[in-house]
Amino acid sequence: MFDELSEKLSAALGQLRGRGVLSEETVKDGLRTIRRILLEADVGFEVSRTFVERVEAKAVGLPALKTVAPGQQLVKMVYEELVALLGGNGPPAAIRFASVPPTVVFLVGLQGSGKTTTAAKLAQRLQREQKAPFLVAADVYRPAAVDQLVLLAAKAGVGVHAEPGVTDVTGIVRRGVEAAKHARARTVLVDTAGRLQIDEAMMGELVALKAAVPPHEVLLVADGMTGQDAVRIAQGFHAALGITGVVLTKMDGDARGGAALSVYAATQAPIKYIGTGESLEGLEPFRPDRIAGRMLQMGDVLTLVEKAEQSLDREKAELLAKKAMSKKGLDLEDFLVSLREMHKLGPLESLVGMLPGMNKQALQAVKGADPKRIKHVEAIVLSMTPAERRDPALLDGSRRARIARGSGRPVSEINRLLAQFKEMGRFMKGAKSAKGLNRLGRGAF
Numbered sequence: 001m002f003d004e005l006s007e008k009l010s011a012a013l014g015q016l017r018g019r020g021v022l023s024e025e026t027v028k029d030g031l032r033t034i035r036r037i038l039l040e041a042d043v044g045f046e047v048s049r050t051f052v053e054r055v056e057a058k059a060v061g062l063p064a065l066k067t068v069a070p071g072q073q074l075v076k077m078v079y080e081e082l083v084a085l086l087g088g089n090g091p092p093a094a095i096r097f098a099s100v101p102p103t104v105v106f107l108v109g110l111q112g113s114g115k116t117t118t119a120a121k122l123a124q125r126l127q128r129e130q131k132a133p134f135l136v137a138a139d140v141y142r143p144a145a146v147d148q149l150v151l152l153a154a155k156a157g158v159g160v161h162a163e164p165g166v167t168d169v170t171g172i173v174r175r176g177v178e179a180a181k182h183a184r185a186r187t188v189l190v191d192t193a194g195r196l197q198i199d200e201a202m203m204g205e206l207v208a209l210k211a212a213v214p215p216h217e218v219l220l221v222a223d224g225m226t227g228q229d230a231v232r233i234a235q236g237f238h239a240a241l242g243i244t245g246v247v248l249t250k251m252d253g254d255a256r257g258g259a260a261l262s263v264y265a266a267t268q269a270p271i272k273y274i275g276t277g278e279s280l281e282g283l284e285p286f287r288p289d290r291i292a293g294r295m296l297q298m299g300d301v302l303t304l305v306e307k308a309e310q311s312l313d314r315e316k317a318e319l320l321a322k323k324a325m326s327k328k329g330l331d332l333e334d335f336l337v338s339l340r341e342m343h344k345l346g347p348l349e350s351l352v353g354m355l356p357g358m359n360k361q362a363l364q365a366v367k368g369a370d371p372k373r374i375k376h377v378e379a380i381v382l383s384m385t386p387a388e389r390r391d392p393a394l395l396d397g398s399r400r401a402r403i404a405r406g407s408g409r410p411v412s413e414i415n416r417l418l419a420q421f422k423e424m425g426r427f428m429k430g431a432k433s434a435k436g437l438n439r440l441g442r443g444a445f
């Protein structure tokens, strides 16, 4: 996410960070560079200028002050302004739930922006948060739209109200909310129809719908790849309909950051979630402080930890940890289980940006290790006998050749896997002493 922007920003700040003394000229130069980087990332002209002016106002006098590490302080100021620009330090901008359920949420936006996908992702997320979600299919223009939502609802395991063939949107939503109440749902997510661009017919329909069934939230779903267009679209929807929040989708692609950095300034509607993939898992709450951290390559360890807590099987993880600490240690079967759990976190690429100091080069290095590999490891381990899995020392040349035939992988790969497994064992042993654990902790954060 924001690869280019964050490469450039951290390079520019790297120039300033280490300095013991800052001249006014250096500060000015640095901020000019940052402004250029923002413009290149398709942040609006006004927003970029105000941003730099605000940092400059704070940084005035910084060169004269004989403070410790003035460069570091300047970086902190840039970080704080980035956080403010992205929506500030307030409480996480999740859905605001009505005191009397159900909370009704409209998802609006242009065609193809990701409304239907986002509705299903959000439903799955709310399901996990025990907010009893329910979906309503209010896109009456494309018959396939209803099918798409019904299919996704089934995938997410969430109830859905649909009336194929009916074109009275207000009626559908009214009955949908009733159906939701009947199903004891607490959150109703309404998937509306999109148009190619903002037009009066669409807005008229949404305004009428809003009057007939007042929503608690109107979330604009906008394609994050479209930069300033997304900002203009948000302004259009805000003026006509009053939006309460924004979901920026397709942030897993090479979105340059312009939309994320300008949409709050333009509408004062906070970005509440970002879409980070096509699957139902690809939705993250938007936390300005964490995103700013990622943009400056300061890492986002908190999001990583939350992701791990959500995706991993706690029991399995605890069992593995206990076994790893035991005298016997892990065997190959455990190795396979832990690899499978790791992969639940999503593709390695999506995790790398959350680790401090990780950048494109580091990513290239891990990429080679990724996608099909787990399938291969699986095939190799499954071709072993239970005794071999427990005690890899049994694996002599002829056994390795047999496993290669069984798994369809070359012997060299089996050797590599066994070497890695051995390495992991050494690592675990090192971690077993309290000292080792401490060292690990310090290294990771």
Ligand SMILES: Nc1nc2c(ncn2[C@@H]2O[C@H](COP(=O)(O)OP(=O)(O)OP(=O)(O)O)[C@@H](O)[C@H]2O)c(=O)[nH]1
Residues within 6 Å of the ligand: 109, 110, 111, 112, 113, 114, 115, 116, 117, 118, 139, 145, 193, 194, 195, 249, 250, 251, 252, 253, 274, 275, 276, 277, 278, 282
């Ligand atoms: N990579 C990626 N793709 C996404 C994301 N969100 C949605 N998409 C894709 O974008 C396309 C359009 O998504 P939809 O959810 O159908 O969009 P929509 O706004 O409902 O479209 P209409 O109903 O035609 O107005 C689909 O192919 C989705 O898989 C995302 O966060 N990342």
Ligand SMILES: [Mg+2]
Residues within 6 Å of the ligand: 115, 116, 117, 139, 145, 191, 192
């Ligand atoms: Mg749709």
